[in-house]
Amino acid sequence: xxxxxxPLNPDGANVAIDANALDKSPNVSAADVDRLLLLAxxxxxxxxxxxxxxxxxxxxxxxxxxxxxxxxxxxxxxxTSIGGGRINE
Numbered sequence: 001x002x003x004x005x006x007p008l009n010p011d012g013a014n015v016a017i018d019a020n021a022l023d024k025s026p027n028v029s030a031a032d033v034d035r036l037l038l039l040a041x042x043x044x045x046x047x048x049x050x051x052x053x054x055x056x057x058x059x060x061x062x063x064x065x066x067x068x069x070x071x072x073x074x075x076x077x078x079x080t081s082i083g084g085g086r087i088n089e
Contacts, residue, residue, distance in 0.1 A: 016048045017073075019056050022066045037069065047073040 022037075024030040039045045047070075049057070054075045057067050 014046045014048050016050060017053070017070070019053050019062060019066055019070055022069050023063060024065065040073070049073045049075040051076050 017036075020028075022033060024033050036045075036047075040047045049070050054071065056062065057070045
């Protein structure tokens with residue numbers, strides 16, 4: 001017997017996003033953005049904003065809604081190894 005594949009379950013997933021993932025521009029479905037934000041707000045997924053995207057969101061030309069939402073997410077740092085294998089931010 002062949003099993004049907006289960007639907008993908010995003011519970012607990014970390015999702016790296018770009019600023020465009022939060023932009024409700026005319027080219028993007030606002031419902032899709034709202035669903036992504038709802039999944040994050042309810043703890044189903046954790047949004048992660050890479051450092052370069054975080055810097056992009058700090059630009060004053062970035063829509064305020066994108067900035068306020070994106071900047072509150074977990075973000076990454078540049079990390080480099082220094083003597084002894086320690087990580088320096």
